[in-house]
Amino acid sequence: MTGNHKDKSITRRRALAVTGGTVAAGGLAVAGYQAAFADTATTTAEEATTASASASESSGCMTLMSSVTEGPYYLDGALVRKDITEGKSGVPLTLRLTVVDATDGCTPVKGAAVEIWHCDAWGYYSGYTTANPGGSAPAESEDGSTADDDTYLRGYQIANANGVVKFETIFPGWYTPRTCHIHLKVHTGGQKEDGTYEGGKVNYTGQLFFDDTIAEEIFTLEPYSKHSGSYTALDDDMVYDGGGASSGLLTLEAVHKKDPSKGYKGFLTVAVDPDAENTGAGSGGGGGTPPGDAPSGAPGDAPSGTPSASASS
Helix, strand or coil: CCCCCCCCCCCCCCCCCECCCCCCCCCHHHHHHHHHCCCCCCCCHHHHHHHHHHHCCCCCCCCCCCCCCCCCCCCCCCEECCECCCCCCCCEEEEEEEEEECCCCCEECCCCEEEEECCCCCCCCCCCCCCCCCCECCCHHHHCCCCCCCCCCEEEEECCCCCEEEEEEECCCCCCCCCCEEEEEEEEEEEEECCEEEEEEEEEEEEEECCHHHHHHHCCCCCHHHCECCCCCHHHCCCCCCCHHHHCECEEEECCCCCHHHCEEEEEEEEECCCCCCCCCCCCCCCCCCCCCHHHCCCCCCCCCCCCHHHCC
């Protein structure tokens, strides 16, 4: 698949619901869908029917998820907040993530701090707004938003009694040579302080992934279509290992079946070991090392269109 995207009509587009790929050891996607709605006061009939049908398939627990690289675009001090968009334009994405203890029957990890960060529609990260996303894209400053260049599309949420967190964000764009993804960390043992999360330890570092068919459709829409170039498909990504939901592949549900621009809901259960401590180095390929002068510009000294290895996650 290539990224030479053109504007297309979206009035007749089909809606796609991705089931989250391989279900690991007894129903990862199942648990994710059910628990994701546990913090909602009411449930629609359609959602209840889906959850009920899924529950009958399996009642087991899932395997421990393997950590991968945090990549070079991590920044400390993200804010605790549900809406991380700061006015960045893009297709709306609601994430409902459920943190469970894989070492204790997949019981919810109440109080776990889930941290996410990802690029904007053109492939730019806050804190690194001059880093070249590859291909051809407008400068980040041309997006017309009032977003803070140091904080947009980053944030924490604290898991409720059901282990659930919810984020309001946008569908990420892409950058060379990676597929579309969202980074996340699960922290425990710390506390909210001065608007961010302090102390404790990182139990898990991972990435969330998107079905290629949905991503390809999204990237034909504004503002994504202004970024052209070679997009890396999921199977060709250096980090995603093909494990489906157990490797971070989201279950996606279209908000409006005939109009993908209305947005998606994404679901996943993240099975972790709350006693483990993770360095962020991970086991995925192409990790690279975060640059020492992170906020000042692009990682490495790669020329336009050829990001260095350190910029590849």
